[in-house]
Amino acid sequence: MFKIQTLNNISEKGLELLPKDTYEISNDCANPDGILVRSAKMHGMEFPPSLKAVARAGAGVNNIPIDECSEKGIVVFNTPGANANGVKELVLTGLFLSSRKIVEGIQWTKSLKGKGDEVPKLVEKGKGEFAGPEILGKKLGVIGLGAIGVLVANAANALGMDVQGYDPYMSIDAAWGLSRDVHRAISLDSMLAECDYITIHVPLLDETKNMLNKEKFALMKKGVRILNFSRGELVNNTDLIEAIKAGIVASYVTDFPSDELIDVENIITIPHLGASTPESEDNCAVMAVEQLRNYLEHGNIKNSVNFPDCEMARTTNYRTVVAHRNIRNMVGQITTILAHADINIMDMMNKSKKDWAYTIIDSDKKVEEDIVAKIRAIDGVVSVRTL
Ligand SMILES: NC(=O)C1=CN([C@@H]2O[C@H](COP(=O)(O)OP(=O)(O)OC[C@H]3O[C@@H](n4cnc5c(N)ncnc54)[C@H](O)[C@@H]3O)[C@@H](O)[C@H]2O)C=CC1
Numbered sequence: 001m002f003k004i005q006t007l008n009n010i011s012e013k014g015l016e017l018l019p020k021d022t023y024e025i026s027n028d029c030a031n032p033d034g035i036l037v038r039s040a041k042m043h044g045m046e047f048p049p050s051l052k053a054v055a056r057a058g059a060g061v062n063n064i065p066i067d068e069c070s071e072k073g074i075v076v077f078n079t080p081g082a083n084a085n086g087v088k089e090l091v092l093t094g095l096f097l098s099s100r101k102i103v104e105g106i107q108w109t110k111s112l113k114g115k116g117d118e119v120p121k122l123v124e125k126g127k128g129e130f131a132g133p134e135i136l137g138k139k140l141g142v143i144g145l146g147a148i149g150v151l152v153a154n155a156a157n158a159l160g161m162d163v164q165g166y167d168p169y170m171s172i173d174a175a176w177g178l179s180r181d182v183h184r185a186i187s188l189d190s191m192l193a194e195c196d197y198i199t200i201h202v203p204l205l206d207e208t209k210n211m212l213n214k215e216k217f218a219l220m221k222k223g224v225r226i227l228n229f230s231r232g233e234l235v236n237n238t239d240l241i242e243a244i245k246a247g248i249v250a251s252y253v254t255d256f257p258s259d260e261l262i263d264v265e266n267i268i269t270i271p272h273l274g275a276s277t278p279e280s281e282d283n284c285a286v287m288a289v290e291q292l293r294n295y296l297e298h299g300n301i302k303n304s305v306n307f308p309d310c311e312m313a314r315t316t317n318y319r320t321v322v323a324h325r326n327i328r329n330m331v332g333q334i335t336t337i338l339a340h341a342d343i344n345i346m347d348m349m350n351k352s353k354k355d356w357a358y359t360i361i362d363s364d365k366k367v368e369e370d371i372v373a374k375i376r377a378i379d380g381v382v383s384v385r386t387l
């Protein structure tokens with residue numbers, strides 16, 4: 001029986017893929033084999049030795065202590081692209097909200113309640129306060145051309161915007177999906193200086209924290225409109241508020257409210273709704289559960305953020321999987337232990353990703369617990385399982 005702990009509400013569409021006879025699901029369980037999570041913060045959590053994997057039903061993994069998980073041999077998955085359309089649609093909404101003073105206009109209209117037959121006249125008299133520009137022909141800069149950035153760039157291009165993108169690490173898959181009409185920015189700074197609208201779609205990392213700060217606001221066009229549906233910490237809020245007061249930033253729309261941003265003129269705060277659609281919630285849950293099951297039951301890794309993709313069709317009934325550091329002679333030591341135990345390898349796969357590596361071995365006989373213990377004792381090995 002595998003125990004799965006859910007730290008957030010996970011769509012039933014995903015949970016129902018966990019067979020009841022082999023999986024126990026609860027939001028409060030002592031020794032889980034796997035955790036399913038959305039945005040719950042996992043930093044500071046105690047990870048029991050039973051924990052083998054964490055599956056984030058979503059894209060951003062800044063709520064998970066990745067390095068600690070790697071050191072403990074816990075494989076962390078996310079669900080690339082599964083909620084990208086949900087976010088794209090809200091970003092497009094954000095583009096219009098940033099331009100047309102829709103939120104402010106709706107707020108003001110509410111103040112007319114009780115004015116009776118006067119309302120239509122008052123509307124026509126007051127509406128001039130809420131005029132705003134069209135997006136057609138305007139320049140949009142997209143920072144980060146991954147699953148979401150590409151969809152946003154293509155959709156904005158289809159709406160008639162002049163779109164450029166900046167992503168020094170763009171994947172080949174993402175490049176295939178990008179419209180040929182989206183231009184490649186020469187540099188981030190040149191893009192920031194040219195654009196009327198800027199939208200940010202990068203993960204929150206040490207390198208991207210405060211990516212939009214005083215220095216960057218100083219480069220921007222007066223009246224620029226900025227959208228942040230990625231993470232609040234990508235933008236320095238103190239510098240942003242100064243840039244708004246100085247008239248550089250005309251509008252900031254974010255999916256990540258924080259106290260200093262709420263109710264500030266020209267800032268629109270949305271309560272992290274990017275992926276809150278039934279479609280995105282289902283897609284993410286299904287993908288997270290499928291990946292988690294494939295790992296727990298077969299040791300296959302797909303879409304992990306800390307260990308390499310490593311998937312092999314089963315050739316025998318005896319599978320051993322080893323998570324280890326990406327250092328030399330790991331495979332040599334593991335296979336020597338198996339050879340000394342008179343175990344023959346029928347098929348194997350070894351893959352690496354940055355500092356970490358993973359090995360799958362299908363053998364002709366069962367690898368008994370004493371042999372597992374020897375493999376576990378190799379310096380650099382962080383987890384061993386037989387399946
Ligand atoms: N508001 C919401 O509900 C949601 C927010 N998000 C946020 O959006 C982020 C992006 O999501 P996806 O597009 O699905 O991820 P992704 O991994 O497909 O794309 C991220 C892109 O950012 C690029 N990148 C990384 N560092 C960069 C840098 N310094 N400069 C320029 N580009 C850089 C990468 O090369 C990659 O192409 C997530 O990490 C998450 O924080 C994601 C889903 C929902």
Ligand SMILES: O=C(O)C(=O)COP(=O)(O)O
Nearest residue numbers: 038039058059060275276
């Ligand atoms: O996928 C992401 O990175 C998100 O920000 C979505 O978060 P959520 O699953 O809606 O709590």
